[in-house]
Amino acid sequence: MSNIDALMEHAEQSCKARGKQLTVKRKQVLYGLLHSEKALSAYELIDYCKEQFDQSLQAMSVYRILEFLEQEHLVHKLKVSNKYVACSHILCEHEHGVPQFLICSKCNKIRELTIEQGMITHLQANARQEGFTVISPQLEINCVCDECINS
Structure with a gap:
């Protein structure tokens, strides 16, 4: 069984356990x-499903699917680019806190990390001092990956 197959099986079982269907x-x-x-946009996912599965999906259907997958903690929406990425913690059963995404500006590769709660508390306190309330502490950091920087 491939890693993706294992992730898919776990996602399906997790949904079933919560009374949902994948x-x-x-x-x-x-x-x-x-x-x-x-990360992929809804339209890139439409193209992917057409190419890989010969399945024609409407944009509204893909957005509803992505909303479902986000609610089930299987994907994350990147706010800056309005694209989606699979959660790197699908196999875990516990809460992982606030995600931090490192996004390569050259090849668009993404890595998900978890921000320590102390850091989030500090960021929220700093924002509060400046008269702001943090709505979403998710961080998306523009980077260059090692492969791109070395090529």
Whole structure:
């Protein structure tokens, strides 16, 4: 069984345990995100499903699927680019806190890390001192990966 197959099986079992269903179309969209090392837009996922599964999906359907997958903690929405990435913690059963995304500006590769709670508390306190309330502490950091910097 491949790593993606194991992730898909775990995602399906997790959904079942919560009384939800990972339908064929939801599986196809999740598979596309797991297969990609970069974030994908809804339209890129439509193209992926057409190419890989010969499945025509409407944009509104893909957005609903992505919303479902996000609610089930299987994917994350990147706010800056309005794209989606598979959660790197699908196999874990515990809460992972606030995600930090390192995004290569050259090849668009993404890595998900978890921000320590103390750091989030500090950021929220700093924002509060300046008269702001943090709505979403998710961080998206523009970087260059080692492969791109060395090529």
